[in-house]
Amino acid sequence: MPTPLRCDPKLLEKDLSGQVIIVTGANSGCGLETARQLASQKATVIMACRSPERGQAAAEDVGGVFLAPMDLSSLQSVRDFVKAFQEKYTRLDVLINNACVQKIIHNRRRASMDTQLLFSSFLASTKQGHHGVSFCEN
Numbered sequence: 001m002p003t004p005l006r007c008d009p010k011l012l013e014k015d016l017s018g019q020v021i022i023v024t025g026a027n028s029g030c031g032l033e034t035a036r037q038l039a040s041q042k043a044t045v046i047m048a049c050r051s052p053e054r055g056q057a058a059a060e061d062v063g064g065v066f067l068a069p070m071d072l073s074s075l076q077s078v079r080d081f082v083k084a085f086q087e088k089y090t091r092l093d094v095l096i097n098n099a100c101v102q103k104i105i106h107n108r109r110r111a112s113m114d115t116q117l118l119f120s121s122f123l124a125s126t127k128q129g130h131h132g133v134s135f136c137e138n
């Protein structure tokens, strides 16, 4: 039996034109499908992926934007991604922290958690604030 939707289906038809949304780990699985849905609702979806090849291919697939590689295991990579983002965009509406969540929960990988938090705080320095969304169990 299919899992019932946990949100109002009307939300999935809402026009998100003008909304700038970053999805981490957007080249596969939940991140890819999230990016696909948001792009179908006309949001500007920035695909934050560690592999340029996989990120570019996914962005072409769903109509998102691949800006620069972003590997959460490297603070320098996160800084470089944020710099590239801030050079092109002056606002961020939503950050979807999708990549690496389970590893943080199960392995308590401090470095990954720190980079996710730093990623959020770097992005908070964009001119407009944003809402952060983390994928997690429960």
Ligand SMILES: NC(=O)c1ccc[n+]([C@@H]2O[C@H](COP(=O)([O-])OP(=O)(O)OC[C@H]3O[C@@H](n4cnc5c(N)ncnc54)[C@H](OP(=O)(O)O)[C@@H]3O)[C@@H](O)[C@H]2O)c1
Binding pocket: 024, 025, 026, 027, 028, 029, 030, 031, 048, 049, 050, 051, 054, 070, 071, 072, 073, 098, 099, 100, 101, 102, 103, 135, 136, 137
């Ligand atoms: N699926 C589930 O049942 C489930 C349940 C509970 C929690 N979750 C969590 O939900 C999230 C998505 O799950 P999923 O099943 O869709 O996972 P997935 O298919 O394995 O996708 C994970 C994505 O994260 C990217 N990623 C991994 N390490 C990264 C890093 N260091 N820096 C940047 N990106 C990185 C991967 O990129 P590459 O292609 O380069 O590897 C991939 O695009 C994960 O955080 C997972 O832990 C999933």
